[in-house]
Amino acid sequence: MSFRIIVAFGCFTCLAIYLVVTAPPPLPLEASRAGAGRSLPVARMFDAVNAINDAARATYTARIVGPGGKAGLKFGEDWAEPGVDKGPLPALFLRLTAARIEARPPRLGLYLGSDAPINASNLFAGTQATAFARVRATKAPVFSTSERGDQVAMYPDFASAAPCVSCHNDHPDSPRKDWQLDAVMGATTWTYPEAALNADSALKVTEAFYRAVEEAYQRYLDKAAGFAVPVTIGAAWPEAGAPVLPDSATFMAEVRARAGGAVMRALILSGGEGGA
Amino acid sequence: MTLRRSAVTMAIPVAFLGAMGLWTGPAAHWLAQGPIQQGHAEVSCQGCHTPSPGTTRQQVQARFAFAIGRRDSDVDFGNGPVTSDHCLACHARPNERHPIYRFREPRFEPALRAVRADSCLGCHSEHDAARVSATPDICSACHGDLTLARDPVNIPHDRLIAEEKWESCLGCHDFHGNHVFEPPTRVQAMIPGAAIRAYFHQGAGPYGTFKHFEAKPE
Numbered sequence: 001m002s003f004r005i006i007v008a009f010g011c012f013t014c015l016a017i018y019l020v021v022t023a024p025p026p027l028p029l030e031a032s033r034a035g036a037g038r039s040l041p042v043a044r045m046f047d048a049v050n051a052i053n054d055a056a057r058a059t060y061t062a063r064i065v066g067p068g069g070k071a072g073l074k075f076g077e078d079w080a081e082p083g084v085d086k087g088p089l090p091a092l093f094l095r096l097t098a099a100r101i102e103a104r105p106p107r108l109g110l111y112l113g114s115d116a117p118i119n120a121s122n123l124f125a126g127t128q129a130t131a132f133a134r135v136r137a138t139k140a141p142v143f144s145t146s147e148r149g150d151q152v153a154m155y156p157d158f159a160s161a162a163p164c165v166s167c168h169n170d171h172p173d174s175p176r177k178d179w180q181l182d183a184v185m186g187a188t189t190w191t192y193p194e195a196a197l198n199a200d201s202a203l204k205v206t207e208a209f210y211r212a213v214e215e216a217y218q219r220y221l222d223k224a225a226g227f228a229v230p231v232t233i234g235a236a237w238p239e240a241g242a243p244v245l246p247d248s249a250t251f252m253a254e255v256r257a258r259a260g261g262a263v264m265r266a267l268i269l270s271g272g273e274g275g276a
Numbered sequence: 277m278t279l280r281r282s283a284v285t286m287a288i289p290v291a292f293l294g295a296m297g298l299w300t301g302p303a304a305h306w307l308a309q310g311p312i313q314q315g316h317a318e319v320s321c322q323g324c325h326t327p328s329p330g331t332t333r334q335q336v337q338a339r340f341a342f343a344i345g346r347r348d349s350d351v352d353f354g355n356g357p358v359t360s361d362h363c364l365a366c367h368a369r370p371n372e373r374h375p376i377y378r379f380r381e382p383r384f385e386p387a388l389r390a391v392r393a394d395s396c397l398g399c400h401s402e403h404d405a406a407r408v409s410a411t412p413d414i415c416s417a418c419h420g421d422l423t424l425a426r427d428p429v430n431i432p433h434d435r436l437i438a439e440e441k442w443e444s445c446l447g448c449h450d451f452h453g454n455h456v457f458e459p460p461t462r463v464q465a466m467i468p469g470a471a472i473r474a475y476f477h478q479g480a481g482p483y484g485t486f487k488h489f490e491a492k493p494e
Contacts, residue, residue, distance in 0.1 A: 003281060003284075007284070018333065018336075019333075019336065019337055019340060023333070023337060024331060024333055024334050024337075025334075026334065026337055026338060026341070026347075027329060027330045027334045027335070027337070027338045027351055029347070029348055029349055080370040080371045081371060081488070082488055096370070098377060098378075099368075099372075099375055099377060102375075102376075102377035102380075103361075103364060103368065109377065109380045109381065111378065111381040113381075113383075120422070124383060125383045126382070126383050126385070126386070127382055127383070128381070128382055128383045129383075146382040146385065147382070147385045148385060150380075150382070152382055172425075173425060189381060189382065191380060191381070191382070219370060
């Protein structure tokens with residue numbers, strides 16, 4: 001037997017031992033890591049996270065911005081700048097939440113827009129403008145697929161609280177001054193890369209969105225803690241003469257109470273049927 | 277033992293030791309594809325290059341299984357791909373003027389064909405000695421129809437846009453909005469294009485040295 005054959009045989013034997021005989025457990029597949037379970041259309045997950053978003057915005061607008069403004073708290077577009085003692089406007093609270101969800105593994109996208117936005121950068125264009133015309137006409141969500149293959153859902157954004165109407169009608173850059181309560185002021189657009197997801201993933205995305213809301217609110221609390229005139233943070237909600245803020249746990253308990261029913265209907269009681 | 281056999285016998289341990297040497301810290305810098313940015317001088321390789329799941333053997337196994345059709349998905353060998361998440365771990369800020377997630381909204385799909393603004397890597401690539409790899413006229417991808425109700429500049433924005441003076445945008449506006457910098461109201465006072473381009477290639481910062489938020493340490 002030649003030396004060359006001995007070396008080749010030795011190398012093959014070593015490789016076989018390395019890859020097969022003493023092999024460690026194989027790496028799990030992505031799908032296995034994600035877990036199995038009932039397949040859920042992505043529309044159901046969109047319904048769930050949109051319900052949470054509605055609850056968070058309604059809570060923030062009606063229980064923080066409205067009464068807080070009367071109690072002396074300030075809210076503005078420049079709230080994030082250092083040295084500015086303000087909180088985020090409701091639209092910016094949504095954007096803050098959207099930024100937090102983007103920082104998490106489930107690649108869920110959330111965007112707010114309108115055909116008459118205060119900030120021109122939020123003006124719908126292209127397929128979103130077409131979809132929004134349907135949303136405004138039907139006041140119901142519209143589902144589609146984007147050019148790059150993402151699943152897209154657009155839900156109407158109603159003027160659900162008095163501060164929505166008054167702020168948009170009074171803002172100098174607002175292109176419309178005749179908003180009324182319950183009008184469709186714009187729409188929230190959601191994107192997700194998969195058309196279906198298993199129950200574990202749906203719950204994971206839902207919980208991640210709750211967490212994103214909590215982190216967004218905590219950002220505001222962190223800012224408020226550094227105001228020149230400190231704001232008391234505890235279990236109480238702001239009201240006339242009391243510029244206080246509820247702590248994160250109190251705020252999230254309210255959000256979960258408002259959204260819980262809709263989330264359960266979307267994820268559990270829908271029976272895994274197609275989207276609306 | 278012949279000379280040839282002795283050479284082969286010697287070459288095997290030398291090759292083995294050489295391969296082991298590639299795993300050491302100094303070798304990592306030697307193997308890097310190019311110089312890193314000034315601001316990243318103190319960042320370790322692992323700050324951006326995250327090890328893939330599993331051991332080297334498991335990765336070899338998985339790739340071999342994928343190659344012969346015994347596995348549905350491939351795995352990364354050594355390190356996973358560098359993504360915007362690595363950048364945002366240090367550079368995420370509440371005052372970001374152009375957060376990348378916003379460009380994943382469907383209406384920005386046409387703009388993304390011009391500039392991949394949905395990823396930090398669309399404008400910032402590492403190991404090529406440039407702070408910014410995009411061109412200074414990227415604003416044209418989104419702001420072609422910009423008009424201001426109360427334009428504070430002596431030459432209005434819509435006129436600058438009509439004349440396609442896209443390089444002037446960054447002469448007054450810091451793209452990410454993190455520098456303490458007040459935009460001038462006279463176009464004549466804006467930062468010259470040459471200074472902007474020099475900044476893109478590791479030159480001095482034209483927007484001043486003060487920032488609202490510093491990057492988090494690794």
